[in-house]
Amino acid sequence: MIVLGITNSLNSSACLFKNGKLIIACSEEHFTRKKNDDAFPEKSIKYILKKSGIKTFKQIDHIAYSWSKDCDNQVLKALLKRYQQEIIYNKKNKHIFISRIKKEIDRDDIKKKEFLNWAHKKKVYNKISFFYHHEGHALSAALMSNFKNGYCITADARGDYESFVIWYFDLSKVNYLTKIFSVPTNDSLGYFYGRITGLSGFVPNRHEGKITGLAAHGNPKKYHKLMKKMISIKNRTIIANNGFYYRPFFSNYSKKLKNEVKKIKIEDLAASAQQHLESIVIKLIKMKIKNKKFNICLSGGVFANVKLNQKIKELSNVKNLFIQPQMNDGGLCVGAAAGVQFEKERKIIPIKNYYLGFENEKNNINFLKKKFKLTEVKGNLITNMIKFLKKNFVLGVVRGKMEFGPRALLNRSIIYKTSDVSCNDWLNKRLNRTEFMPFAPFTIPELAKKSFKDFNSNDKTLWHMTSTINCTNIFKRKSPAVCHVDNTARPQIIFKKDNALFYNLINKWYKETGELSLINTSFNIHEEPIIRTYEDGIKELLKGVIDIILLETRLFVFINKII
Numbered sequence: 001m002i003v004l005g006i007t008n009s010l011n012s013s014a015c016l017f018k019n020g021k022l023i024i025a026c027s028e029e030h031f032t033r034k035k036n037d038d039a040f041p042e043k044s045i046k047y048i049l050k051k052s053g054i055k056t057f058k059q060i061d062h063i064a065y066s067w068s069k070d071c072d073n074q075v076l077k078a079l080l081k082r083y084q085q086e087i088i089y090n091k092k093n094k095h096i097f098i099s100r101i102k103k104e105i106d107r108d109d110i111k112k113k114e115f116l117n118w119a120h121k122k123k124v125y126n127k128i129s130f131f132y133h134h135e136g137h138a139l140s141a142a143l144m145s146n147f148k149n150g151y152c153i154t155a156d157a158r159g160d161y162e163s164f165v166i167w168y169f170d171l172s173k174v175n176y177l178t179k180i181f182s183v184p185t186n187d188s189l190g191y192f193y194g195r196i197t198g199l200s201g202f203v204p205n206r207h208e209g210k211i212t213g214l215a216a217h218g219n220p221k222k223y224h225k226l227m228k229k230m231i232s233i234k235n236r237t238i239i240a241n242n243g244f245y246y247r248p249f250f251s252n253y254s255k256k257l258k259n260e261v262k263k264i265k266i267e268d269l270a271a272s273a274q275q276h277l278e279s280i281v282i283k284l285i286k287m288k289i290k291n292k293k294f295n296i297c298l299s300g301g302v303f304a305n306v307k308l309n310q311k312i313k314e315l316s317n318v319k320n321l322f323i324q325p326q327m328n329d330g331g332l333c334v335g336a337a338a339g340v341q342f343e344k345e346r347k348i349i350p351i352k353n354y355y356l357g358f359e360n361e362k363n364n365i366n367f368l369k370k371k372f373k374l375t376e377v378k379g380n381l382i383t384n385m386i387k388f389l390k391k392n393f394v395l396g397v398v399r400g401k402m403e404f405g406p407r408a409l410l411n412r413s414i415i416y417k418t419s420d421v422s423c424n425d426w427l428n429k430r431l432n433r434t435e436f437m438p439f440a441p442f443t444i445p446e447l448a449k450k451s452f453k454d455f456n457s458n459d460k461t462l463w464h465m466t467s468t469i470n471c472t473n474i475f476k477r478k479s480p481a482v483c484h485v486d487n488t489a490r491p492q493i494i495f496k497k498d499n500a501l502f503y504n505l506i507n508k509w510y511k512e513t514g515e516l517s518l519i520n521t522s523f524n525i526h527e528e529p530i531i532r533t534y535e536d537g538i539k540e541l542l543k544g545v546i547d548i549i550l551l552e553t554r555l556f557v558f559i560n561k562i563i
Contacts, residue, residue, distance in 0.1 A: 143350075218266075
């Protein structure tokens with residue numbers, strides 16, 4: 001059975017399942033070069049079909065769509081109940097609640113019509129299955145994990161009038177996914193954190209990671225009262241304070257709030273927001289899930305927050321944690337397609353890695369070498385990489401299939417040594433980035449035991465860089481460029497059976513330098529998508545963003561570069 005999954009929201013994407021296995025997934029931004037592109041994923045679909053050998057839509061059995069299915073009765077009742085509360089307790093600001101719903105109706109109507117027009121044009125309407133937004137998030141996590149049962153939490157700014165949902169799943173049951181708790185869009189943690197991002201001078205719904213990194217530099221207790229004025233837990237649910245302090249939008253800050261925030265150091269604002277977010281989510285988990293031990297899955301943009309994910313993982317009753325690596329709305333296509341696949345055949349193959357995207361034609365390398373006048377570095381590849389890293393060269397990597405999701409996992413990465421703390425300044429400047437969290441490291445299980453406290457090689461959050469972990473003293477000494485001020489890092493752990501090249505590189509690097517890791521940061525300039533092609537990477541080499549480039553297993557420098 002072949003299932004095509006589609007989402008045309010922020011970070012529009014498409015994917016393909018074949019006989020229960022996710023075989024390919026692409027985001028439109030990588031083809032259009034427009035960050036978080038929400039255009040219909042025409043180019044992604046075209047590439048997926050071509051790469052999969054599918055010549056006509058008649059060969060596709062089902063098409064799964066998740067973004068704007070609408071509002072189900074359960075959610076509608078919750079919205080009405082919540083509106084009644086606004087009329088009673090916050091009457092003067094009830095228009096904010098109404099404007100939120102109207103905005104969603106208008107926005108989603110456009111995106112849904114866009115999809116339906118495409119479906120009618122391709123004559124595939126009779127093959128479509130629709131999924132609710134948070135249902136898509138939940139399925140992308142629960143079905144792609146290797147858990148047979150457990151809980152799933154989905155949280156983002158909004159989707160089909162919800163913003164935070166707790167689910168229980170049991171794959172042995174006919175009705176395998178059950179919603180047990182839901183919060184409407186009006187009371188959104190995603191909007192709360194996004195508004196803090198905007199108030200701090202960054203771009204909401206894009207730069208939340210800067211707030212997460214900045215938080216460790218501030219005092220989390222300083223503005224706790226302000227955070228509670230914005231949003232808090234009341235009557236066993238999340239309640240936002242619509243008005244001066246909060247609105248369920250990424251914009252529209254009141255003058256009163258802006259004036260109050262002017263007096264605040266942004267690191268204290270970030271710290272207070274981060275702690276408040278963690279506190280609310282942890283309280284809800286403890287409140288709503290009473291099991292002594294359970295598996296838990298996470299999906300949705302809120303769980304791009306690696307510090308929050310660490311807090312959840314450290315809960316004593318959490319047995320195993322899986323975070324869907326493409327946790328933002330780009331992953332909805334996976335959830336929808338997985339849902340159809342499982343419902344039709346009760347068959348799904350848990351994901352092993354997220355190298356699912358675009359793949360270059362290897363025979364183009366010789367042509368590009370000549371076109372751009374590159375010099376190939378001959379000899380043992382690992383020996384040469386180590387030689388250049390010791391000389392402070394920045395290495396760019398373009399190899400294999402692109403990663404699906406926001407994290408580069410060594411197929412579209414920039415690599416540098418972790419002993420040079422100054423790189424957090426000069427390398428970020430090369431990349432036009434203003435970052436408050438240090439670069440992330442990659443290492444191997446044998447060295448991770450020395451590097452991180454309570455390290456568990458089966459912790460998949462560390463395979464996909466979706467959680468932080470506490471560092472040991474030796475790691476802080478040996479790899480200071482990737483250790484944050486709060487003594488955490490966000491590592492990628494690689495295994496020899498999955499990635500022999502970089503496993504062997506780290507092994508030899510450690511033996512020669514004593515460093516326990518190397519830097520892995522995404523291969524892109526700030527505000528641009530991660531690079532896709534060999535040529536994209538070579539252009540960054542010519543501009544001096546990187547000093548040397550690895551194309552598959554061949555190492556190149558620009559002809560004028562002194563080596």
